[in-house]
Amino acid sequence: MRLKPFALIICLLLSPGLSIAAGKTVYGLNEYVNLSGINTEVAAKLDTGAKTASLSARDIERFKRDGETWVRFYLAIDDAHDNPIERPLARVSKIKRRSGDFDPEEQKTYTARPVIELKVCMGQAQRTIEVNLTDRSAFQYPLLIGSEALKRFNALVDPSLKYASGKPACATDATLGE
Template sequence: MSDALVTLGWREWVALPALGVPRLRAKIDTGARSSALHVDAQWRFVEGGAPWVGFRLTHGRARGVVVEAQAPIHDEREVADSGGRRERRVFLRTPLQLAGCQREIEINLTNRGAMLFPMLLGRTAMAGLFTIDPAGSFLHGRPPLPTPRPGTP
């Protein structure tokens, strides 16, 4: 891998393959430390003696795509939103695919239903790999949806 940073626009398409999200619009936000993912609902359970979280998110045109996923809870922390309100959020670690790159990131779950972008990509997820052109937008195009395997709907 070269030392050159990949340039992102202020918004990009991302994928979270381990969560079953092949593409999602994300706002690139260097003012936010952590990344956040919109969820409509979340629930906790124990798997193999460890705490897990299940969640549902809807996104896409007219919110027509519904994804249910689950992941081990990595951490829980207080997070201040853009209005300064503090909230305790669940964090998980998951692979992010963006601009031909993949890296594992930390992401918190919250209701971003009132926001234009279901995901916010914070600076810790970008550090050392990406740089931002605030005049750019969707510089890396939309990832293709996976092709269904024969015999699957």
């Protein structure tokens, strides 16, 4: 008889956590993502240990347009675009270098990367996220989605799953969550 009140207390203590999880979408370790406006679908790695999102880009250059700083780049993926992509520069991020990436002559412990805002569709959710541009062609996934973007998607990541949300299926005029 003493176990019943104890079990009830445990259930009541655990229920707030369950209600928080109920409003989230479960994604796998890897998901297909549509890069809206670029009309490209890529496989992404969801990484809760990374803060920012990174997109594989090459020939990155900054330029001015109407007094604003913009970025021109090409996607650095297997079937890379022939046409450059141009987006306004949102900011410049400082990414911490790994010990093997440190150049003592530069004496910088970070790498400066341009950041753009990009609409992405994952599953049925479309969000605008910040993405830093860097050459990820040595990595298996051209897009890494970090914790800041995962928060925008209200995501729970189950590393035992892959492509849990299926192919991106966002409405073309979806602006939910922006």
